[in-house]
Amino acid sequence: MLKEIADFLKKEDDFFVLTHHNADVDAIASALVLKGLLEELGKKVKVGVAESVSEVAKKFVDEKIEIDPEIEKETVVVVDTSAPEQLEPIGIRDVAVVIDHHIAGNIHAKLSHIDPEANSCSELIYQLSKELGIEIKSGMATLLLGGLIYDTAHLRRANRDTFILVAELLEKSDKNYQEILQMLRTETDVSERIAILKSMKRLNSYRIGNVLVSFTSVGSFEASVARNLLRMGSDISIVGAPKKKGVRISGRMRWQMKEKLNLAEIFSGIEKIIDGSAGGHDVAASANGKKPENMSLAFKSILSQIEEKLGEKSKEL
Ligand SMILES: [Mn+2]
16 A cells, blocks of 8 residues: 555655644654655655644754644645544644554544554654655655664664664664664653652552552642652552542552452452542553542551452551
């Protein structure tokens, strides 16, 4: 299908390449490299994004990107996007081409190349460059590397082919792997880091056999604090954010504990206590309730549910 898309792109003249809201690195890389390729063919190309470009993706942008553009008579190409809602509020009558790697969405287009096996949309654009017979320039290679590395969670989800692609693109880019990783780094906002540090003051931890469980509370960023507690050594972390009229509780658990416990199930056991509702899955759960005064009761219930499931009593550390 990429062959047909390449032939079609060669015929048209005036393009708008669009991608999803809060555009991530893969979306931006795909759109900008496609723009570059089409410009090599002498075409007029604009790039548009719905709503915004994500903070980390901004570091890869050094040319004009239009936010929520008006589409006139341009030929529309949509990249890295599977649902029309992800393009709102951009009003589009006709989509000519979709290139994407998400499970087949419902954007109706004349031509589409959707490959859910691909780890990133960037690698599809790279394939398209070969189909078009255009040599990837250094800047384009850097963008594609950014997209590929970002969408594979820094290559944790990479396969053999991904590494071959990365090696090929590193040959073309004037940046090395460390420099690209540096561009992909995101700084945690200072208020979030303050929440993490403050949560340490209120930390209560327990040992149940070899399982370590931590409880704490913060004003906000409870999910981030819970994730950080796992990094610091907890097997299960429970973080409450009590407000005047309500409470949110977030829980995280190490993957290795999945066989023994289901956090979402445990959280459903505190719905009544905090007068609210809980949801999530085995290793991540959250609950919202109307009774902040019962947060510590909810913590006690969570601890005793874990004790019961593991068949052991807890000892405070
Ligand atoms: Mn993507």
